[in-house]
Amino acid sequence: MDFDGNxxxxxxxxxxxxxxxxxxxxxxxxxxxxxSRVDINIGNKIIIETKAFDKNLDSYVSxxxxxxxxxxxxxxxxxxxxxxxxxxxxxRVRDFADTLIYxxxxxxxxxxxxxxxxxxxxxxxxxxxxTYIIFIEEREKELRQIKEFINDFDKRKxxxxxxxxxxxxxxxxEIEKLNSGMRFKQQEIEQIKSKQQxxxxxxxxKHFVPRTIEVQSITKPIPTPSPIIQPIPTDGKTYVIDSPKxxxxxxxxxxxxQRFKVLKGSTVSISLDDSFEKGVAGGAYxxxxxxxxxxxxxxxxxxxxxxxxxxxxxxxxxxxxGSRSGPREWK
Numbered sequence: 411m412d413f414d415g416n417x418x419x420x421x422x423x424x425x426x427x428x429x430x431x432x433x434x435x436x437x438x439x440x441x442x443x444x445x446s447r448v449d450i451n452i453g454n455k456i457i458i459e460t461k462a463f464d465k466n467l468d469s470y471v472s473x474x475x476x477x478x479x480x481x482x483x484x485x486x487x488x489x490x491x492x493x494x495x496x497x498x499x500x501x502r503v504r505d506f507a508d509t510l511i512y513x514x515x516x517x518x519x520x521x522x523x524x525x526x527x528x529x530x531x532x533x534x535x536x537x538x539x540x541t542y543i544i545f546i547e548e549r550e551k552e553l554r555q556i557k558e559f560i561n562d563f564d565k566r567k568x569x570x571x572x573x574x575x576x577x578x579x580x581x582x583x584e585i586e587k588l589n590s591g592m593r594f595k596q597q598e599i600e601q602i603k604s605k606q607q608x609x610x611x612x613x614x615x616k617h618f619v620p621r622t623i624e625v626q627s628i629t630k631p632i633p634t635p636s637p638i639i640q641p642i643p644t645d646g647k648t649y650v651i652d653s654p655k656x657x658x659x660x661x662x663x664x665x666x667x668q669r670f671k672v673l674k675g676s677t678v679s680i681s682l683d684d685s686f687e688k689g690v691a692g693g694a695y696x697x698x699x700x701x702x703x704x705x706x707x708x709x710x711x712x713x714x715x716x717x718x719x720x721x722x723x724x725x726x727x728x729x730x731x732g733s734r735s736g737p738r739e740w741k
Contacts, residue, residue, distance in 0.1 A: 415463025420491035421449055424516070435536025446645070446730050456532065457483045461490040475499075475506040484543055485531060492516055496531065498546050511549045541695050597697060604665065604718045647674075649740035652668040652728055656680060657711070660729045662740060663724075670722040670736065672729065676713045683732030694727035701728065 413419065421439075429437060429450075437450050450458035459474050461467065467488055474488050478499035486497040496512040503509060512531075518524045530536060552663040651660045662677035678698075686695055701707045703716070708714050719725040722736030730739065 413463075414490060417460055417462045420462060420489070421460040424491045425450065425458060425489060428519075432532050434530060448481065451481070452537070454481055456485045456487070456537070457481055458487040458489070461488075463491050464580075465490045467495060468494055471507055478506070484546060498550055501550055511546065511553060589692065593693040594696060594700045595701075597693075600644055600669075600720070601718060604669070638718070640641075650741070651726065651739050653679075653730065656730060658729060660713075662725060664722070665718050669718050669720060670725045671716055671718045672713055674713050674715050676729065678707055678711045678713075678729050679731035680711070681726050681731060686727075686732040694724050694733075697724070698728045698731065 413423075426437065429452075434452070437452060439450055448457045449460045452458075457477055459470065459477065461470055469491055470488060474486055474497065478486050478497070483499060486499050489494045492515060494512075494514050494516070495510055497506070497509045498511050499506070499509055499512075499648050501509040503618070514524055519528070525687070531542045533542070536542040536545065595725065611735070645664060647663070649662045649664075651658055651662075653659075657680040658677060660678065660702070661673040663673065667670045682698070688705075697719075698707075706717055707712055719728065722740060723734065724736070726734040726736040726739040
């Protein structure tokens with residue numbers, strides 16, 4: 411036969427029998443509390459509010475608080491026969507819901523540990539000698555310690571995560587610096603490849619050395635030098651950027667179909683644009699800094715030698731100190 415889980419059946423067939431098992435034989439039922447009636451009152455020290463099986467206990471926490479504000483019990487129990495909630499109304503917390511010290515299902519009472527814990531706060535002997543109050547206070551202390559541990563654990567976890575994020579950010583910054591250095595070194599390689607070697611050419615001419623002869627070392631052979639990269643014939647035009655406002659007077663020529671050579675004596679901008687930063691025009695920002703550090707652009711902002719850029723736009727960006735379109739700036 412199915413159990414009818416209305417409020418009265420929950421009260422008489424579950425809650426009262428539970429308290430009988432813990433030694434109580436006479437209980438104050440339907441105790442008046444300022445016009446409302448608390449379902450069970452045990453010496454104005456423990457109050458019990460029962461609800462039907464299908465009721466959500468969350469909806470009745472405020473009602474239990476009202477009873478507690480009136481009766482001022484040491485322990486308040488809210489149950490629908492399936493779930494049991496034990497509150498310590500005198501606990502010093504802001505929200506009544508935070509006074510919850512235990513929550514069990516009816517099935518949990520089959521566990522010895524649960525029975526032992528509940529017996530400490532509702533067992534008849536502990537009730538009579540009022541040691542149940544001590545056990546309630548011990549449970550409050552236990553909960554505070556648990557919450558402090560959880561909060562500390564969450565805090566340390568957040569700090570560890572943030573530290574790793576900071577490490578990742580630092581690594582990303584270092585990687586960007588390495589990438590910038592690699593780009594500059596690649597520029598140096600291209601610069602060296604593009605340079606003529608007059609001393610070598612002079613040796614060929616002076617000593618009538620055939621171009622096909624490989625000079626051999628006494629101890630080991632010297633690898634054949636890579637052929638000098640000769641520029642593709644250009645249009646022969648000298649291009650100019652003349653910007654008095656920026657302090658720029660620069661000259662350049664197309665080196666081949668892609669690269670562009672800025673001529674010695676060209677003057678670059680007095681300052682850099684605020685928007686001129688890493689990543690612009692194939693590393694133009696980093697390249698400008700490296701050219702200044704290496705002395706190719708001196709303290710007077712002048713090129714001390716011809717310098718070949720990867721593109722006409724990269725040359726314009728370095729000369730003008732900002733993101734620019736080469737074909738538009740070089741006239």
